[in-house]
Structures are given as structure tokens and as C-alpha cells.
Amino acid sequence: MQQFEVYKIGPEINLGGINLSFTNSSLFMIISSGLILLLLFFGTKKKSLVPSKIQLITEMSYTFVAKMINDTAGSSAKTFFPFIFTLFMFVLFSNMVGMLPYSFTVTSHIIVTFVLAAFVFVGVTVLGFVKHGIKYLELFVPKGVPIVLLPLIIIIEIISYLSRPVSLSVRLFANMMAGHTMLKVFGGFVISLGLLGGWLPLGFSVALTGLEILVAFLQAYVFAILTCIYLNDALNLHH
């Protein structure tokens, strides 16, 4: 579909056989990062006691993420606040920018979401080994399992651990992709049913747009909260 196509903007850049051209995907990543920077810059510029609207949004997003980390990962995860805040805001803004007409949804491509999830996965695993050493492998050995069953259980636990980045990335990608495809399909119905029957799918598309905005926020929230849960597993073994 045309709205999911990635195309080059400007000249082709090849570095050692790797295609590093600037695409529309990179452009929209820069736009969403720029929007975040603008929001945070103007939100923290005037620190008035009675906050303006933009300051209120900034402060609310800060407390929202801080509370989320505190609730799910405990106070020891406070040091990872910048990482999770960045992740949350980036996913949120990419999803929301994708809701605008004629824009491109960065998170509707699995490679983008998979890289984000892989960063979380590798980071959490490295953190676990740094913090607990070889004892981190105890995560794969649940307590109170008979020795006969242990090899099977360990394999199952390892598969379950490896499925984390897959489920994390597929969830975000599938939700964004499916939502945008659905909007397109209903838009197509409006045209093909014409002036007589086109009103019903038009109403549906309006309702679905609202749902999509909810999903865009929700997926960013789920992405961030799962990162917190994985961080919690790495920081506090055997909770």
C-alpha cells in the first residue's frame, strides 16, 4: 500500500555496501523527535507556579512515566528514567504523527519496532548479567521443579525469554499496521458505495480514527510498561 512505502529522499548514500540513504521513514523519525524536543523545550522554559497548557502537558508526561516506573519496577529502576521516558515519547509521537493525513507511520514497519525491542532486550540481558553475574541464569530455573523435568523446563523458559523482543515488536507493528489498513479499507468502501451507501462506512472511519488515536497512545504505554517489567526482572531476581 502506498502509505507504507519507503522511498529515498535526496541522493543515495552507500557506506561499505550498506544502503544508508535518507528516506521518508528517517524524515518522520526526525519530525517526531523534533516535536518532542520542541514540546520539552517550551514546556520547561517558563517554570511558573501556575503552569501554562504546554507546561502542564510536559509535567504530566513526566509524572506519568515516573509513576509507571515506580509502580512496576520499583525505586531502584529510577536511574533508567531517561531511557524509558525517551522510548515512551518516541513511540507515542511516531504513532501520533502517523495519524495525520499524508504522513508516514514509522512504527508500522517491523524493522523499526524490532530494533527498539532488541535494544531493550539486549540492554536488559546485559544489565542482568552485570548486576547478578552468572546467577542471572537462575531466571531459567524455576524453584521446586523435579530434576527429571528440568531439561525440558529450561528449554521452555529460554524460548519464553527469547520470545520477549518478538512479542514486544510484533505487538506495536501489528497494531499500527492493522489500524491504518482498516482505515484505508473503510475509506475504499466510501468511494465504491458512492453517495447512496457510503455514509455508513464514512461513520465507521470516523469512529475508527478515534479508536486509532487510543491505540496509538495505548501501544506506546504498553511498550514502556513492558520495558519496565523486564527491567524489574533483571534488577530484582526472584521477586
Place this chain on the structure above:
Amino acid sequence: MKKIKEITTRLEIAKKKIKNLKKNNSESNAASLGKALKISTELVAAVVVGSTIGYLFDNWFDTKPLLTICFFFMGVAAGILNVFRSAKKMHKKI
């Protein structure tokens, strides 16, 4: 004096309203929808990862369909384990 009484009663009503709103929010807010979406993908992802590992091992050891089948079922088990764990975590919070 009358005005102060009126204000206090109005304040109490407003406070009650906020309390009710908070109650409703904790029951049916967006977070529960997020949890539902989370669980459905967890099951699928584990099956996919298990089958992929089986397929890779099959290519490695030249035992074509055997390990794929074994690891597929282990993936299913891992998926169910994932779902079971997140359901348990939710239950604890409630």
C-alpha cells in the same frame, strides 16, 4: 454563615464525585485494554520463536521435520507459560 455551609456541602459532593471517577477508572481504564492486547501477542510470539529455533536446528543437524515439531510444541508450552504468568501478575495487583 449560610454561604460557608453551602460551600462545604458542595465541596463534599465534588470530592465524592472525584472518588467515584477514580473507582471507575481503576476498573475499566485504558490499561486493561492494553493488558488484553499484550496477552494475545505473547502466546503467538512464543510459538513463532520456538518453531524458528526448531527449524534452524533442523537445518544444522539435518533432521528435517523432527526438531521443528518438537520445538513447536515447546513454543506452545512457553506461550501458555507466558500467558499464565501475566495473568497471575494481573491477579496479584487486583
